Amino acid sequence: MKVGVITFPGSLDDVDARRAARVAGHEAVAVWHGDDTLSGVDAVILPGGFSYGDYLRCGAIARFAPVMAAVVDAAKGGMPVLGICNGFQILCESHLLPGALIRNDHRKFGCLDQRLVIENDRTAWTSSYDAGQEVTIVLKNGEGSFVADERTLDMLEAEGRVVARYVGNPNGSQRAIAGVTNEAGNVVGLMPHPEHAIEDLCGPGTDGLGFFTSLGAAGLLSA
Amino acid sequence: MARVVVDVMPKPEILDPQGKAVLGALPRLGFEGVTDVRQGKRFELEIDGELTPARLAEVEQMAETLLSNPVIEDYAVRVLAEPEVGA
Numbered sequence: 001m002k003v004g005v006i007t008f009p010g011s012l013d014d015v016d017a018r019r020a021a022r023v024a025g026h027e028a029v030a031v032w033h034g035d036d037t038l039s040g041v042d043a044v045i046l047p048g049g050f051s052y053g054d055y056l057r058c059g060a061i062a063r064f065a066p067v068m069a070a071v072v073d074a075a076k077g078g079m080p081v082l083g084i085c086n087g088f089q090i091l092c093e094s095h096l097l098p099g100a101l102i103r104n105d106h107r108k109f110g111c112l113d114q115r116l117v118i119e120n121d122r123t124a125w126t127s128s129y130d131a132g133q134e135v136t137i138v139l140k141n142g143e144g145s146f147v148a149d150e151r152t153l154d155m156l157e158a159e160g161r162v163v164a165r166y167v168g169n170p171n172g173s174q175r176a177i178a179g180v181t182n183e184a185g186n187v188v189g190l191m192p193h194p195e196h197a198i199e200d201l202c203g204p205g206t207d208g209l210g211f212f213t214s215l216g217a218a219g220l221l222s223a
Numbered sequence: 224m225a226r227v228v229v230d231v232m233p234k235p236e237i238l239d240p241q242g243k244a245v246l247g248a249l250p251r252l253g254f255e256g257v258t259d260v261r262q263g264k265r266f267e268l269e270i271d272g273e274l275t276p277a278r279l280a281e282v283e284q285m286a287e288t289l290l291s292n293p294v295i296e297d298y299a300v301r302v303l304a305e306p307e308v309g310a
Contacts, residue, residue: 056289056290057292060289060292064289092294093292098294099294100292100294100295102233102237102238102240102295103240103241104240105238105240106240107240107241107243107244145238147237147238147294147295148294149236172238
């Protein structure tokens with residue numbers, strides 16, 4: 001598949017995300033935040049970093065970048081969209097995903113190899129995993145605490161839309177939620193960084209690769 | 224010219240780690256008796272021309288779409304008195 005990775009001013013992990021897409025067998029396409037179109041890609045990744053310096057709120061300015069109109073349209077049309085870390089924050093600010101990410105409860109920037117349980121293996125980005133599978137990937141953020149009102153949290157749980165949950169709770173996220181998906185399962189937001197865990201040379205292993213190999217698997221939701 | 228202030232505060236049920244950090248620092252500096260601190264943001268908007276109800280409604284829209292995130296924050300819009308000429 002052609003996987004577009006959007007670079008915003010202040011994106012940091014766009015290069016790693018493109019590499020992860022290539023390692024998983026896809027063609028990676030660099031997409032600029034100022035573009036009006038998605039250049040014919042089949043899936044989109046919003047990478048980690050500090051878009052627009054995290055000014056105002058994380059992801060709040062990036063949400064209104066020219067390319068985001070195309071991302072929102074494509075997401076509503078069923079295109080697989082993965083937001084990692086800052087990308088997750090942007091998806092929440094765009095209202096493509098429920099909830100918000102606020103400062104870690106311990107107030108420190110955390111950077112660690114984090115264990116997660118994949119709870120939903122039916123999304124466009126998690127079909128390579130089995131539900132209940134435990135993976136270890138990198139978590140690095142200052143504002144990664146997932147919050148939503150009780151009604152929304154109950155809905156996410158009832159509809160199986162919690163994609164991944166932390167083992168332990170490294171940042172005060174409500175119900176230890178590390179990632180969620182939209183109703184259709186094509187849009188996924190994840191606070192930890194699977195693109196940093198795709199090769200043995202660096203990072204905690206290759207557990208993150210499944211997010212990228214899931215794309216296009218079994219013709220799931222392909223655009 | 225009018226000046227409109229938008230105050231944005233974290234919702235009461237949302238943890239405010241920054242406020243907690245300030246609360247923790249106060250006793251260390253010898254300031255006693257503060258039982259809670261919530262930290263928010265204040266935006267001052269200079270509005271061109273007359274501040275009509277329509278313009279004010281627009282400020283509400285700005286507050287709701289950009290200045291605050293309704294999932295985690297509340298906002299309040301208020302108009303500051305027009306500055307005196309020559310002040």
